[in-house]
Every structure is written in C-alpha cells, then in structure tokens.
Amino acid sequence: MSIIQVAGIIDAKEADMLINEGVDWLGFPLRLPSGRDDISESEATSILQSLPKPHRGVLISYMTEADEVSRFCDQLCLDAVQLHGDISMKELAKLREARPDLYLLKSLVVRSDNMNGLLQLIDDSSEWVDMYITDTFDPITGAKGATGITHDWSVSKELVRHSERPLMMAGGLSPENIGEAIREVQPAAIDAHSLLEGPDGRKDRNKIRRFVSEARAAFDEIGATTLV
Numbered sequence: 059m060s061i062i063q064v065a066g067i068i069d070a071k072e073a074d075m076l077i078n079e080g081v082d083w084l085g086f087p088l089r090l091p092s093g094r095d096d097i098s099e100s101e102a103t104s105i106l107q108s109l110p111k112p113h114r115g116v117l118i119s120y121m122t123e124a125d126e127v128s129r130f131c132d133q134l135c136l137d138a139v140q141l142h143g144d145i146s147m148k149e150l151a152k153l154r155e156a157r158p159d160l161y162l163l164k165s166l167v168v169r170s171d172n173m174n175g176l177l178q179l180i181d182d183s184s185e186w187v188d189m190y191i192t193d194t195f196d197p198i199t200g201a202k203g204a205t206g207i208t209h210d211w212s213v214s215k216e217l218v219r220h221s222e223r224p225l226m227m228a229g230g231l232s233p234e235n236i237g238e239a240i241r242e243v244q245p246a247a248i249d250a251h252s253l254l255e256g257p258d259g260r261k262d263r264n265k266i267r268r269f270v271s272e273a274r275a276a277f278d279e280i281g282a283t284t285l286v
C-alpha cells in the first residue's frame with residue numbers, strides 16, 4: 059500500500075489541483091474545537107460528491123460519539139473518518155458495529171514520553187480500526203494536529219512494527235523530509251498539511267509536486283504497492 063493524503067482542503071480549486079498532482083486522499087478537518095474550519099460543510103460536500111474513484115475524502119474529526127460521527131459522514135457523503143479526539147473504546151466499537159462500511163483511521167498523537175501508551179492504544183483498539191495515523195503534539199500550544207512539527211521517527215517506526223493494521227505517517231512532513239521519512243519508517247501511507255502551504259495559506263503546487271514525486275520514489279524504493 060502507498061497512499062498519499064493531503065489535509066486541510068480549502069476549496070474545490072485546491073482539491074482539483076491536488077488530484078491533478080497525484081494526491082490519493084483529501085482530508086477535511088471539520089467542526090474543529092477551535093471553531094475555525096477552513097471550508098464550509100456545504101462546499102466540502104459538493105467536492106466529496108464529485109471526487110473520482112479511487113480518490114477518497116476523509117473527515118478529520120474530534121467527535122467522540124459514534125452516532126454523531128455516523129450522521130456527519132452521511133451528511134458529507136463520505137466513507138472514511140480520521141478520529142482525532144479521545145474517543146472511548148466503547149464508542150469506537152459501537153461505530154465499527156453500526157458502520158462496517160466506514161473506513162476508520164485512529165490518531166496516535168506522539169508526545170515526548172508516551173510510546174508505551176500508544177502501543178497500548180493500538181492493542182486496545184485494533185479490532186475496530188482500519189488504519190492508524192501518527193501526529194505530533196505541540197507542547198507550547200497544546201495542538202494535536204496540523205502542527206507542522208516532526209516527532210521522533212523511531213517512535214513511528216515502532217508503531218508500524220507493532221501494529222497489525224497499516225499506519226499513515228503524519229507530523230511535519232514536507233518535500234524535503236518525506237523521502238527519508240518513508241525509507242526510515244516504512245509506513246503504508248503518508249499525510250501532510252502545514253508545510254505544503256505557501257504564504258497565502260493555500261497549498262503550493264510546486265511543493266505538492268515535489269512532495270508527491272519524492273514520496274512515490276521512496277515508496278518504490280521500499281517496494282510498496284500502489285493504491286490502484
């Protein structure tokens with residue numbers, strides 16, 4: 059598997075550019091605790107309805123109630139959700155049981171000292187999860203996502219080794235470090251947001267092109283299979 063996801067889609071023009079540049083999955087952070095979503099729910103829905111397969115839209119959410127997640131995915135017309143909040147195992151199991159059709163990604167937010175906790179989280183949740191996604195905690199702001207900060211890749215590597223589910227690597231990935239990250243950690247998928255933007259806050263086509271090209275070359279090198 060070798061999936062490239064880019065998160066934080068702003069509008070249809072940006073989504074089209076990412077698809078044309080070879081990005082596989084698009085991440086839509088919506089109803090964030092900050093209340094500052096980058097895109098309206100109606101515009102996200104209209105993009106998601108016209109996404110050509112095998113491209114996929116992924117809801118990035120802090121929701122922790124199974125029913126709420128399920129309803130929101132239906133509203134948006136998507137079939138994949140990245141659970142970034144502290145969802146309980148009970149709600150995760152409930153979501154899995156109610157919605158076997160949804161592709162569930164669970165975040166593993168890497169801090170300086172929590173590897174054992176993350177390994178335990180994998181053990182406790184893997185029955186209900188399709189894929190894990192790492193991310194980096196920012197101790198200064200308290201943010202758990204879109205921090206643009208890398209973490210200790212030996213932790214990601216250990217999470218890949220430990221998990222029977224595929225892992226998407228995220229946290230401070232850029233055109234400059236993505237090749238080394240894939241070669242070192244050997245994830246099934248990668249995701250990036252902040253470091254692919256230009257000064258105007260939009261995804262920069264040249265950065266995306268370099269990111270995709272470096273990632274594809276590294277995935278080839280480690281013998282990963284392609285998405286289609």
Ligand SMILES: O=C(O)c1ccccc1NCC(=O)[C@H](O)[C@H](O)COP(=O)(O)O
Nearest residue numbers: 065087203204205206229230250251252
């Ligand atoms: O993408 C967001 O805006 C976001 C906001 C709040 C929590 C998580 C969020 N995204 C999750 C992702 O999948 C990001 O792409 C991931 O955090 C990597 O971001 P970055 O380190 O900026 O590349």
